Amino acid sequence: MNYLFNLFLAPFQDFIFMRHALVACMALALGCGPVGVLLVLKRMSLVGDALSHAVLPGVAVGFLISGLSLYAMTLGGIVAGLAVALVAGAVARFTLLREDASFAAIYLMSLAMGVLIVSLRGSNIDLIHVLFGTILAVDDADLVLVASITCVTLFTLAIIYRPLIVECFDPGYLRSVGGWGAAMHFIFLILVVLNLVAGFRALGTLMAVGLMMLPAASSRFWAREAWSMALVAVVIAMLSGYTGLLLSYHVNLPSGPSIILTAGLYYIFSVIFGVHGSIYSRRKIGLHLGG
Amino acid sequence: MIDSIVLHDLTLGYDGHPAVHHLSGVFEGGSMTAVIGPNGSGKSTLLKGLTGMLHPLGGRIERGSLRTSQFAYLPQQAEIDHSFPITVLDTVALGLWHRLGMFGGMKKEQWQQARQALAAVGLEGFDRRAIGNLSVGQFQRVLFARLLLQDCPVILLDEPFTSIDARTTVDLLDVIQRWHAESRTIIVVLHNLEQVRSSFPRTLMLAREPIGWGDTAEILTPENLQKARRMSEAWDESAEVCRISEL
Numbered sequence: 001m002n003y004l005f006n007l008f009l010a011p012f013q014d015f016i017f018m019r020h021a022l023v024a025c026m027a028l029a030l031g032c033g034p035v036g037v038l039l040v041l042k043r044m045s046l047v048g049d050a051l052s053h054a055v056l057p058g059v060a061v062g063f064l065i066s067g068l069s070l071y072a073m074t075l076g077g078i079v080a081g082l083a084v085a086l087v088a089g090a091v092a093r094f095t096l097l098r099e100d101a102s103f104a105a106i107y108l109m110s111l112a113m114g115v116l117i118v119s120l121r122g123s124n125i126d127l128i129h130v131l132f133g134t135i136l137a138v139d140d141a142d143l144v145l146v147a148s149i150t151c152v153t154l155f156t157l158a159i160i161y162r163p164l165i166v167e168c169f170d171p172g173y174l175r176s177v178g179g180w181g182a183a184m185h186f187i188f189l190i191l192v193v194l195n196l197v198a199g200f201r202a203l204g205t206l207m208a209v210g211l212m213m214l215p216a217a218s219s220r221f222w223a224r225e226a227w228s229m230a231l232v233a234v235v236i237a238m239l240s241g242y243t244g245l246l247l248s249y250h251v252n253l254p255s256g257p258s259i260i261l262t263a264g265l266y267y268i269f270s271v272i273f274g275v276h277g278s279i280y281s282r283r284k285i286g287l288h289l290g291g
Numbered sequence: 292m293i294d295s296i297v298l299h300d301l302t303l304g305y306d307g308h309p310a311v312h313h314l315s316g317v318f319e320g321g322s323m324t325a326v327i328g329p330n331g332s333g334k335s336t337l338l339k340g341l342t343g344m345l346h347p348l349g350g351r352i353e354r355g356s357l358r359t360s361q362f363a364y365l366p367q368q369a370e371i372d373h374s375f376p377i378t379v380l381d382t383v384a385l386g387l388w389h390r391l392g393m394f395g396g397m398k399k400e401q402w403q404q405a406r407q408a409l410a411a412v413g414l415e416g417f418d419r420r421a422i423g424n425l426s427v428g429q430f431q432r433v434l435f436a437r438l439l440l441q442d443c444p445v446i447l448l449d450e451p452f453t454s455i456d457a458r459t460t461v462d463l464l465d466v467i468q469r470w471h472a473e474s475r476t477i478i479v480v481l482h483n484l485e486q487v488r489s490s491f492p493r494t495l496m497l498a499r500e501p502i503g504w505g506d507t508a509e510i511l512t513p514e515n516l517q518k519a520r521r522m523s524e525a526w527d528e529s530a531e532v533c534r535i536s537e538l
Contacts, residue, residue: 041375163393166385169375176342176364177388224421225376 011249018245020138021255024146024202025241028211031150031195033234034157036216038188041168041226045213046100050107051189052196052209054084056114059130059205064121068129070141074197077205081193084110089189114205133204135245135255142201149198153191160184165226203256210260211237218267221274236266293320293444293476294355296341302349303333303340309348310336312500321474323467325487325507328497328519334480335367337497338447341478360389363443365434367450367480373423373430380418382433383409386440408436413462428459435466446470448479452486464490484511498522 012018039048058080062072084106091102118127157164163184166174174181192212199208215236216229223229244259251258273280296318303311311333318324326334339345341352343359384397384405391397409417412432422430431451438446448467452460468490470477481487487494487507494510496502498519503510 041372159394165377168372169377169382170371170385172366172370173385175344176362178360180393220376223376225378225381229376 007250008246011246017136017138018249020140020143021135021202021245022242023143024135024138025211025245025259026238027143027146027150028195028199028202029215029234029237029241031153031198032212033215033219033237034230035153035188035191035195036212036237037219037226037230037233038157038164038168039192039212040216040220041165041229042188044099045217047103048192048196048209048212050088050103051081051085051192052205053114054107054110055081055193055196055200055208056130056205057110057117058083058114059200060114060117063126063130064117068126070145070201073130074145074201077197077200078193080110080114081196082190085186085189085193089186129204130200131204131206132254133200133202133207133256135202135259138202146198146202149194153195156187156191160187164188203259207256207260210263211240214260214263214267215240218263218270218274221270221276221278224276236270237263240266293474294357295320296355296357296445296476297353298350299353300350301340301347301352303336303345304348305336305345307348310499311340311497313350314497314501315350316495316501316504318476318478319493320476321471322493323471323477323491324479324493324495325491326478326480326495326497327482327484327487328502329522331499332497332519333499334497335449338364338366338449338478338480341445341447357445361443362445362447363438363441364447365438365449365451367453375422377422378418379414379420379422379425379433380405380409382422383436383440386437386442389441405436405440408439409433411439412436412466427454428456431455431459431463435463439466443475445476446478448477450480450482452481452483460486487511 012022036048039045055077058076058078059073060076061080062069062074062076066072084103088099088103088106091097091106092099095102097105115127118130163174163180167181167184171181195212196205196208199211202208203211215233218236219229219232222232240259240263244262245255247253247262248255248258271278275281298314298316298318301311301314302309310331314337326337328334336345340347342362342364344364380402384402386408387397387401387405391401406418409415412435414429414432414436417425417429417433422433425433435451446467451463455463464486467477467479479491481491488511491507493505494507495504496510496515496519499522502519502522503515
């Protein structure tokens with residue numbers, strides 16, 4: 001009993017930084033779960049990835065101006081992410097290039113610029129903090145920021161849920177009833193950027209998208225409606241945060257990659273054993289048909 | 292009585308390339324018209340123009356007191372994601388968009404209405420099914436149930452029976468007949484001339500330019516069909532150039 005306690009609870013009881021990290025993960029999970037599910041349903045998984053890289057130069061400029069300051073880096077990240085989303089969206093809309101290609105082109109430029117800016121000043125340690133996060137140094141201000149972004153995300157999603165879903169499912173119908181497809185799409189991109197920025201302090205700009213995409217991709221194997229997928233994604237993201245932190249504490253690994261790798265394990269488990277359309281469930285149906 | 296839709300010298304197209312030319316005529320309120328013609332003759336373009344989603348290159352469409360939001364439209368290849376995790380009943384309920392808007396909640400009797408619409412197209416008890424598990428015919432029934440709920444005075448259907456099984460086609464033609472009996476204006480793009488002859492009082496034959504528009508028996512003549520075929524063959528070489536210079 002005591003052993004279990006030491007394994008699962010003691011780290012959080014003993015260390016305030018572990019409690020902070022855990023709360024940050026829970027709040028991130030609440031926002032990233034539904035946003036990630038919508039990204040998957042919109043077939044924009046890679047756009048999320050691109051945006052997470054695109055946030056970097058903004059963070060870097062903030063870092064260049066005022067060092068490791070939360071507000072400067074956050075603001076920079078939001079501005080850079082939105083700018084890339086806007087420019088890439090405009091290129092896709094007004095030229096023949098498709099959205100995925102235009103996002104890829106612009107985020108690569110953005111990422112290179114970001115790494116360059118960070119390397120202009122500061123040691124490699126700082127660069128690694130910005131790229132991979134320092135969840136064990138999450139302070140009260142970070143928590144307030146993450147919680148605020150999560151609240152904004154959940155309220156906004158609650159309001160625009162229906163047009164957003166219809167825009168994924170049947171964009172032609174939304175157009176024919178005069179819905180605001182383009183506006184919804186853009187509001188959604190803002191939410192993606194906000195959540196990536198919320199995640200970057202804890203997980204780093206490169207890892208933040210992991211907590212968004214992996215639980216969302218896993219949830220498809222467990223649920224059959226968008227809302228229940230979002231719930232499953234939130235639970236998986238929370239579990240990943242918790243187990244990832246434990247792993248990083250006990251084995252002395254960096255926390256960001258531990259959390260994302262744990263989420264990866266849940267993903268692999270879902271792909272193999274999930275209830276809907278997994279390898280296992282397809283095999284079972286195959287056997288029935290064969291018999 | 293529903294207002295008529297009047298086309299005045301209407302030209303429609305994409306990127307300046309016209310697909311429907313100088314079309315003038317009237318869809319009477321409460322009429323039921325089949326639009327026929329060879330591939331690429333501008334039938335789908337015409338429907339898109341009527342919904343207001345495509346702006347005319349020339350001429351105009353007079354809709355009387357009808358607003359474009361009162362036009363229910365079922366495109367040929369709906370850009371629907373069939374793997375999307377949504378239930379049949381939720382899909383049908385989208386037909387209530389005009390009454391609920393983006394944010395309004397569904398009342399109990401509205402869920403009831405959605406269930407009734409589903410029953411009316413022969414899918415009773417399919418409420419909780421995921422759309423991904425439906426056959427092509429069943430899915431087309433779901434889309435018709437959604438049209439039922441939309442309850443629009445004008446209904447535009449683009450080849451609703453292509454690759455649909457015979458049994459479903461009969462049932463859905465029945466739904467269209469009921470709409471006709473309720474004196475809605477119905478415009479359907481069709482390929483099957485038998486269906487046109489047996490069910491549609493009016494016919495518009497298009498081959499980019501109108502070949503004939505009137506009572507079905509007078510339009511579906513061997514001469515007209517021949518003419519349509521000839522015109523469709525003649526376009527390939529000379530179409531784009533001379534048409535644009537006309538505009």
